[in-house]
Amino acid sequence: MRTMLVADDDPHIRSLLRQVLTGEGYQVLEAADGLEARERLEAAPVDLAILDVMMPGLDGLELCRIIRDTYDIPIILLTARQQLSDKEQGFLQGTDDYVTKPFEPEELLFRIKALFRRYDVPSLDKIRIGRVLIDRRNYEITAGDETLLLPVKEFELLAQLAQYPGRLFSRSELIERVWGLDYEGDDRTVDVHIKRLRQRFAEHDGSFRIRTIRGIGYKLEAGNA
Structure with missing residues (x-):
């Protein structure tokens, strides 16, 4: 069973993602801010992280950079912002994908499965x-x-x-x-x-x-x- 980290300070978003992801057979770890998310990562293996950009304590962009420096897992950033410059910052910090709110849960699942296919490619010899x-x-x-x-x-x-x-x-x-x-x-x-x-x-x-x-x-x- 794959484990997903969902980090968002909005409890409604966390609840929605928990229902959608568990319905697909994933295990879900939740965090209400970036600092809690980092603790979750250090405590247990995570296969994919879904991070809200605007979080207290440690925002999603900084957390994305930390994850990319330390772990080899897919990252999806969630944000209400749609400006191209904001997306650019996300990709510069190492995110694999970028989803704007509001979003369709089915689309998010498509993106998750696509990332897993990419990361499951055999590694270098x-x-x-x-x-x-x-x-x-x-x-x-x-x-x-x-x-x-x-x-x-x-x-x-x-x-x-x-x-x-x-x-x-x-x-x-x-x-x-x-x-x-x-x-x-x-x-x-x-x-x-x-x-x-x-x-x-x-x-x-x-x-x-x-x-x-x-x-x-x-x-x-x-x-x-």
Whole structure:
């Protein structure tokens, strides 16, 4: 089930979007302002964010920039403004789409599904995190001058985290994406594999680190190497 973040200081808009999105099978997280929305993002994985531009505390444009710098998820901005200059600011901050109020819920759903199709396109074969290069086609990792051959699931777990640096993944989500829906073990398998990855890359801490978010899961943070 995909999780949607809806951030808008208008409770009627949040209620409308909650009904529309849950009716389509999405899980909805709500926030009444930008600061609450940022907390929601830090606390749980989100697959798409719908942000009102004019919010107290932290407006939608600034929140859009923060999300784009940290997460790799689709963003839709909502606004009552229709001026071209306002839309330009939204796209400059990294939004994927821009919807003006009032809007038709069906149109918003079309746009959401289109964005998911775009983001679900397979990623590049190679991912670089600092001095570590992950070659997904050949299942090889180059760390500095050293070439590493990892067990398949360790490799796929690292590649999944590295593909979305800064994004928090729950253990169950990692199980689904790396081991598959038919996996019959428990999510402690993730903990074991994360421990092994940390041991393998202990000498390359400057490139990245894998952080544990207690009670939720893990995220990879790029370093400065």
